Amino acid sequence: xxxxxxxxxxxxxxxxxxxxxxxxxxxxxxxxxxxxxxxxxxxxxxxxxxxxxxxxxxxxxxxxxxxxxxxxxxxxxxxxxxxxxxxxxxxxxxxxxxxxxxxxxxxxxxxxxxxx
Numbered sequence: 001x002x003x004x005x006x007x008x009x010x011x012x013x014x015x016x017x018x019x020x021x022x023x024x025x026x027x028x029x030x031x032x033x034x035x036x037x038x039x040x041x042x043x044x045x046x047x048x049x050x051x052x053x054x055x056x057x058x059x060x061x062x063x064x065x066x067x068x069x070x071x072x073x074x075x076x077x078x079x080x081x082x083x084x085x086x087x088x089x090x091x092x093x094x095x096x097x098x099x100x101x102x103x104x105x106x107x108x109x110x111x112x113x114x115x116x
Contacts, residue, residue: 059108061108062104062105062108062109065101065104065105065108066101066105069097069098069101069104069105072094072097073094073097073098073101076090076093076094076097077094080094
């Protein structure tokens with residue numbers, strides 16, 4: 001319960017039982033309520049049967065990382081070569097991704113006991 005003192009007038013109201021009584025505010029909130037309701041109710045598949053908390057096998061994950069890194073490097077190199085602005089920064093960023101990608105792959109192969 002909150003008490004507000006404004007001159008000679010005292011208001012007491014409880015924020016938990018607040019009702020919207022203004023038509024303008026109600027109309028402003030109506031689309032938001034509709035969107036939230038739609039988002040909440042769009043899961044038509046139901047609960048997933050997949051076991052949670054399990055990661056992909058190391059080789060599958062490594063292949064995904066390798067492919068994503070190659071795609072990024074290919075597009076990053078192209079953008080860096082075509083760019084007139086920030087060319088050195090883009091080249092450096094792409095090179096950093098290249099090094100980090102190699103490190104991740106090397107670690108994955110070492111963990112699997114397989115040479116790189």
